Amino acid sequence: MHNLLLENIAENVHLTAEEQETIKKYFIPRRLKKRQFLLQEGDICDRITFVSKGTLVSFSIDEKGNEHAISFAFEGYWVGDWVSLYGHEPSRLTIEALEACELLQIRAENQELLFTKVPAYERFIRIHHQNTCMALQRRLEGSLGLCADEKYDRMIKQSPVLAEKLPLGLIASYLGVSKETLSRIRRQKFAYS
């Protein structure tokens, strides 16, 4: 159950056997069925989640009720609403299981404890946040001033997995275009190949 988690951490920092045990103790397993919510808009996100199995999507809902996919989490990913978690404010995000999921969670205050008990873990989280920053910055660069089909190309180049695993509607929402537009773009691309 916790193996993938420890492997994931060990990719970036070294952990002694003892540290591994300590970390294990803090992460509590949880299951989610398809369409269940990990977090709902308005809740305060007070824990960090590692995905052992399954897929989730985080999205925000605007005033008109449209959903905008912010990010996806596959096996081996971490998920949570950083804004809510670190800002201690109600989340504007909703996080939903796209399929049955197996998760490992640590509560924010326990993570603080773990930081001091296992400094390597704090280092790992720092590195993880660096990567998150990178991903968000890339995403932002793409979303400013690219037209719809350029965004799609870019996404395909960066993570072709998304296009295969996810339904069209979600990808459209992720790119910030309507599903009709994305459908037309795909047809175009197909004609040329």
Next chain:
Amino acid sequence: MHNLLLENIAENVHLTAEEQETIKKYFIPRRLKKRQFLLQEGDICDRITFVSKGTLVSFSIDEKGNEHAISFAFEGYWVGDWVSLYGHEPSRLTIEALEACELLQIRAENQELLFTKVPAYERFIRIHHQNTCMALQRRLEGSLGLCADEKYDRMIKQSPVLAEKLPLGLIASYLGVSKETLSRIRRQKFAYS
């Protein structure tokens, strides 16, 4: 010179006098004149910069030659291209001084040393990255599926300072709209108030 830096760090973590001295040693002062570049597209960003005085803008340039402001850095801010820094790849960002600046810089490899010498500094950087994640996520939420005037409203609400300090063209680029559109939006808002 280093006071603002130490204050900035001390807002989040406690530092002993000795640690403060250590940190000081690693941060090298640098000045930039108006319009000088801190980083140019294609360079590898190998240092982190703290702004003691002045204002800078980071922007990316798309295929058509349009500039897109990614973020601004004022006094007390940190600036750098995280993608390039942590990914060790050529930067797609350019960072330019909007006015005369006084900066403090630490090289990436020295920062790694500093992490082990002063764990509190590593903690500070982790917290800083958390905040960066938050800011980027907020920005992304805003840039997806908000129309031009909503984006402007949102920006005004979140950081009215920007609207005062920065020329219209830069704000437009930050919001991902043309300067003409932003000009029209402002006129509209003005008419209502």
Next chain:
DNA sequence: CGCGGGTTTGATGATGCTCAAGCCCGGTGG
């Protein structure tokens, strides 16, 4: 068989970009 979801396709309209011209204002040089 009929239902529902995800997807496709078409027609229409709004939003916002582009291009082009003019304006305002501060700086510079005659």
Next chain:
DNA sequence: CCACCGGGCTTGAGCATCATCAAACCCGCG
């Protein structure tokens, strides 16, 4: 002191892109 210049901002007209609405389609499933 004034004329000129240039950068930033405004304003207008036309046009491209893309969202919206509506209808049909496809396919797996009860």
